[in-house]
């Protein structure tokens with residue numbers, strides 16, 4: 001999905017926490033959104049996914065307005081909610097709210113292969129480990145098989161195997177033709193997965209560059225400055 005953000009602003013009372021313009025997301029690429037805590041990353045993607053309203057914005061998705069494409073956008077929230085129910089029902093939650101006819105079972109099987117969640121499907125999701133809960137939330141975001149997938153720190157709480165599985169899954173989503181927007185604080189993950197990197201600082205886009213043009217993020221002084229990497 002091609003997304004054009006002419007401008008997007010978010011204000012809380014008198015404080016402007018996001019003020020971005022001219023962001024072009026090109027279809028079938030993986031975008032990493034990086035920046036310090038509180039820089040506005042979640043505000044940006046939550047607004048793009050329609051779970052929060054911008055104070056002002058002009059955004060088109062494949063040339064259309066959000067309402068026309070919302071069935072084709074999914075978001076994994078940073079602070080996702082786990083319901084007091086089975087893992088299966090937690091993952092299948094979007095089924096209840098979907099107007100589109102979707103083969104949820106097929107999607108579940110397709111994406112669950114990346115994790116070892118099958119044996120846990122009938123367990124109460126509140127009893128899972130932190131990493132298993134994150135996998136549950138991630139599969140919930142994927143179950144509608146949307147063209148645009150937005151993930152807010154999808155490897156939180158994960159061990160090395162979990163991180164590897166999520167990164168393989170992200171690459172697979174791209175192979176399927178999807179557009180992925182990924183917030184992460186893991187710069188190595190950016191190097192391993194992203195096609196483009198959107199650097200946000202104090203609510204503004206500082207850079208949006210092709211990852212292959214950032215020879216080495218750790219050698220790039222301006223990026224080190226933004227990320228405060230020593």
Ligand SMILES: Nc1ncnc2c1ncn2[C@@H]1O[C@H](COP(=O)(O)OP(=O)(O)OP(=O)(O)O)[C@@H](O)[C@H]1O
Nearest residue numbers: 012017018035036037038039040041042043044078
């Ligand atoms: N409901 C709210 N009311 C007031 N201020 C808010 C609210 N939600 C977020 N903010 C402020 O907006 C700014 C941007 O927050 P945001 O969550 O987008 O940052 P972030 O870059 O995603 O941070 P992190 O890396 O910590 O997840 C922060 O200063 C935050 O305190």
